[in-house]
Amino acid sequence: MARITLDNLAHSYLPDPRGEDDYALKQLDHVWQDGEAYALLGASGCGKSTLLNIISGLLQPSRGRILFDDFDVTHAATAERNIAQVFQFPVVYDTMTVRQNLAFPLKNRGASASYIAQRVQTIAAMIGMESVLDRKARGLTADAKQKISLGRGMVREDVNALLFDEPLTVIDPHMKWELRTQLKSLHRDFGHTMIYVTHDQTEALTFADKVVVMHDGRVVQIGTPEDLFERPAHTFVGYFIGSPGMNVIPAKIEGARAYVNGAEIALERGYTALSGKVEIGVRPEFARLSATEGLPVRIRRVEDVGRHKIVRAEFFGHDINIVAAEDENIGSDKTRVAFDPARVNVYANDWLVEGSAA
Ligand code: ADP
Ligand code: MG
Numbered sequence: 147m148a149r150i151t152l153d154n155l156a157h158s159y160l161p162d163p164r165g166e167d168d169y170a171l172k173q174l175d176h177v178w179q180d181g182e183a184y185a186l187l188g189a190s191g192c193g194k195s196t197l198l199n200i201i202s203g204l205l206q207p208s209r210g211r212i213l214f215d216d217f218d219v220t221h222a223a224t225a226e227r228n229i230a231q232v233f234q235f236p237v238v239y240d241t242m243t244v245r246q247n248l249a250f251p252l253k254n255r256g257a258s259a260s261y262i263a264q265r266v267q268t269i270a271a272m273i274g275m276e277s278v279l280d281r282k283a284r285g286l287t288a289d290a291k292q293k294i295s296l297g298r299g300m301v302r303e304d305v306n307a308l309l310f311d312e313p314l315t316v317i318d319p320h321m322k323w324e325l326r327t328q329l330k331s332l333h334r335d336f337g338h339t340m341i342y343v344t345h346d347q348t349e350a351l352t353f354a355d356k357v358v359v360m361h362d363g364r365v366v367q368i369g370t371p372e373d374l375f376e377r378p379a380h381t382f383v384g385y386f387i388g389s390p391g392m393n394v395i396p397a398k399i400e401g402a403r404a405y406v407n408g409a410e411i412a413l414e415r416g417y418t419a420l421s422g423k424v425e426i427g428v429r430p431e432f433a434r435l436s437a438t439e440g441l442p443v444r445i446r447r448v449e450d451v452g453r454h455k456i457v458r459a460e461f462f463g464h465d466i467n468i469v470a471a472e473d474e475n476i477g478s479d480k481t482r483v484a485f486d487p488a489r490v491n492v493y494a495n496d497w498l499v500e501g502s503a504a
Pocket of ligand 1: 190
């Protein structure tokens, strides 16, 4: 197992990249700790697969280095990196049986027959394919083939890291949950460094200790699900995580006060003069409707989503969302909205500004 360091990494698919826009990965400097389970989360096209393929060695970066512990593997072949990678779509040997497919990575590395037999059995149980071990892969459904691919990815215990690139895309919803649970327990038992790529926030938040959020070729935040919820480092994290996402409202900041259209909102921290695009970000969970407190708001619609209500409202010409309790009575007297000062984040040009104790 290994700690993975991305050092000044960037990648362009173009032979002669000019501006930033020509780079699929812009500038990455990060350390992925040994033995942690990471989810790599971001919208389609943001560079997740590109990064994974650079880590595994399928792709050579245009710039920068990759280290496994202290070894520079930037130019090492995939096999030398000793990594297991599972892709979005199945990669199986059709003419081999399920058993032979699962055994393949172990056989390749010269494992003993008895170890292979035992390990294949364990993995077959994890992916729920014990009863079809002697069937040829040809003729199995895409779903079953993908489970074999996953099994092949998990079969070796001695890998430096396990990389999964949206591996559950073709798996049916119930089995998805089951397999994700298996991957988690595999991580608990063996403590591999794991990177799990997904565009689905629920999948990311339930799988990982740490979530790496990518946006437009950059890592915008690495944090626990709690960090991402409470202190989004970038407005994209605020929008992308949460349901609905964070309210982002243009504002002026003076010291420990924000002004939206001249109306004052108290902040917990103080800020020095900010330039560029300045906004406040408040999660719908930390906004509260009131008859007496806060600033004027106009309720447009109330949606009952079971656990709570989502109030769609207009606030000084901006659309905002407010989460209200399931049993909260939302009468016509609720003409104001109050924000919890400790939960109002400040952003300059989309990046969180820390501020200091006011
Ligand atoms: P993700 O996995 O997050 O959906 P990708 O890493 O596949 O994103 O793609 C990142 C960007 O690089 C996209 O703009 C995509 O079109 C581009 N890209 C991906 N693969 C190639 C390739 N082989 N050649 C050229 N451009 C590519
Ligand atoms: Mg991808």
